[in-house]
Amino acid sequence: MSLLDQESRSAPPTKESSRRPSRWASRPWVRDALFAVAALVVAFLAILPGRDGAGPSISLMQLVASMAAMTVAAVGLNLLMGYAKLVSLGQGGFYAIGAYATAWLVLDGGWPPLLAIAGALALCGAVGAVVAVASMQLRGPQFSVITLVLAILVERILNEGAPFGRLAGYPNHAQHGTTALPPIEILGSTLEPPMIANTVATVMVPVVVVTALVVIASRNIARSPWGSSLSAIGESEMLASHLGVDVFRRKISVFVLASVFGGLGGVITTLSFAHLQPETFDIFLTITIVLAVVFGGSGTVLGPLVGAVGIVWLEQSDILAQLGDLQQEYISPQWYLSTPGLVGVLFVLTLFLMPRGIVGTLGGLVVGRRQRAEVAEDDGAGLQGTAGLPAEADAVSDAAVDGHSPAGRTGEPLLVMSGVGKNFGGLKAVADMDLTVDRGEIHAVIGPNGAGKSTLANLLTGVYRPSSGTVRFAGRAITALAPHKVARAGVARTFQTPQLFHDATVLDNVLAGFPDTGRTPLWAAALKPPSRYRRDAEMRAEAERLLHLVGLTEFAGLRAGELPYGKQRALEIARALASQPELVVLDEPAAGLLATETAGLGDLLISLRTHGYALIVVEHHMDLVARIADQVTCMDQGRLLSRGTPQQVLSDEAVVSAYLGKPMEEHP
């Protein structure tokens, strides 16, 4: 047993356990089950008025169908836009592809309905993958432009492509001899759309069930490590890759997923309305989906649902039309805004007054308070649970201490950089550097500004490809590996300015550091099998242990942005440790810290060494370096200037003159 466990066992006793509500309701799987049941109940309540197919209920069922389609598309866009912060204006394009491909495959292709739907969704996924690969290097406006280009392209093809019939729509009398798709049959039951009085609109059942399932799945995804990886990408792609996320592939996955959800919205439209008009799939549609997400609350679970229901209701009710009439009556018969203009005004007002949307704004306070209470509760649970620490964590530290790992047996040091160099154009930022670090060792890298220290850290962690030289870690070559692969190999890092998720809680920040963020497969995130619950509990316990280690236990429920600067640094170290690294690279950890904080940092780093971690500390703070470092490397102008124990290096004349300048008489 390592010392860490003893520390956490001797932690202060639980305080909140007395006013904990029933433990039953606080169990994650119970909450998830309640949510799922509630979602399905709401879904069935929505279609209850249409159960006998009475004439007046038809328009209501059509409204519900429109809302369902918009919800599914918005849920998909929310994953992309709300979490990964990739604002796509192309969702309407996928919606249109899903709608038309289903209809076309059934009617012209003669495919069985289920196969046609699957085919349409696969097509959306494929188009999404192509667009994703094409746009993955782009961010911000360029990404939005390319997705907008896609939506416009799809609209043009639908409007002008001969099979789809501009004015007549699809299907149409001239080409198909009918203006409505025949009701499809699935598993022996006919799915009637809400069109004919006294015919029960049976299609509504699968429509609302699928919608509920999509909402449930997206909630699972958003709250899984897969969802954390999206937030990490949204925060900073560089950060995400250092957390072990293959950013390129993850971005493609989420775009494809969003595209498929967009297509599913279109499928629902086709099944519910049996007729498609090309001009309804215009730019207004794609913007409405974006508006639904923003209006409801982007980056929230229920936001897209609330936004989609609200927007569809607004657009189809008389309210906006009446507003237009009012303006005509009281302001001017000409200078007034009708529905599209009013939607634009609503959009701007939402951005101004409710930047976090309805759900984000209303839920903000409540959720914040509840999370705090929850965290406080689980403090107790977590500490009790630390007796059975995750096996991996023990394995890492024990192996490191005892030298049982394979690399340890061969006698090769943990990290060996040899002859590493990096040129930027003509500038040699780093030239021919060697660096060796072993387990349980703190290696400080010092040097004046511009000496190449940070570049060296970036070469090690995969941000830059070395121009020359090799890097070996734990017995294998990691030269020029991408950052996420270096991270997965067991190298974690912190940054010069702490890169945290400022709006997430301290605990969630640590949770994002676990290897699961990069490794959880999408299906497991969406379905949330029992193993996920077990792993979540393990991760929570481990995260709380790490927070205790860095002295942040009492802040677990705070937003990371509310922490003082010194504590943010500690949090970043805790997150780095969550990935169960063997080597941690700390880039100027003491920068901006108070003297007392620096002393605490020194204690922390020394205790990490005791646990067998290898540390590389890029630092300017000489007192700290002298206190903690086993080895010191001093760099100047990209080269090795001096190396040895802190006493040797800090008294080296070359080092002194590099920092303070040479005495006058030595100048030529």
Added chain:
Amino acid sequence: MDALVLGLVLGGLYALLAQSFVLTFITTKTLNFAVGEFVALGAFVVLAVAGWSWLPDVAKVAVGVLVAAVVGAAAYRFLVLPFMTEGEHDVRWLLSTVALSFVMLNLITNVEGPSPQRSETARLSGAVDVLGAGVSKQQLLIAALAVVVTVLLVVASKKTSAGLVMRAVSQDPETTSLMGVSPRLVGMVTYAVAMGIAALTGTLYAATVGASPVMGAPLLVASIAVAVVGGLSSLWGPLLGGALYGVLSEVTSYEFGAIWGETAGLLLVIVVLVWRPQGLLGRRTEVKL
């Protein structure tokens, strides 16, 4: 050959409008998705003053440009600036300009009606023969103007103090503001100039197809494409992008039909973005850790 010449001329039209995207992108890193409506705004303002016979045509156009410039500056101040405060990943301005586009389009449609209206201001009638292809004088004027405006902008950005300030703001707004320059003011001026160019394009274009609320929509798509192909950070980009996009789409629609022309043009955007995300003449900005 005909298609080639017509494509180049058409590319000139797109390039002129693309300049307004490039201008706002260089200084503020934002794009105004309502540019299409500023095109229509310019055309309709000029239409409204067309009856003032005491005013020469050039002055009428200037009125249209001025109105669009003022509205453009206001749009930046009230709809772009508040929505770009949270760093480079903050693209709420994109949504607010789209919303502005909805509002302006709706308002113009309600006031002026959806059908195109004939515009005679600043109209050159007749056609000239260019390498065997008949090109209307008006289109040639627009293309020539694209070149003139580009050269003027390049010269202004290199030789004048205003240009220096603009380039400084584009490189580092924070440091520039420490030097006593207001990036907000620079942004407003840039938006004014950019929307003025959009209105100019609209006026001249309306003389060929008539003024209508939706006249800007097809131009918007094509000119965004042109700006992206040429490189959003390069003042020369629109001319190159316009030539490529215009010729490609014109030749393709000549061979395969109109719909494929546009498709080919938009596919060009995708190809360029994959190959050179910063555009053909754009400069790549390094991400610093």
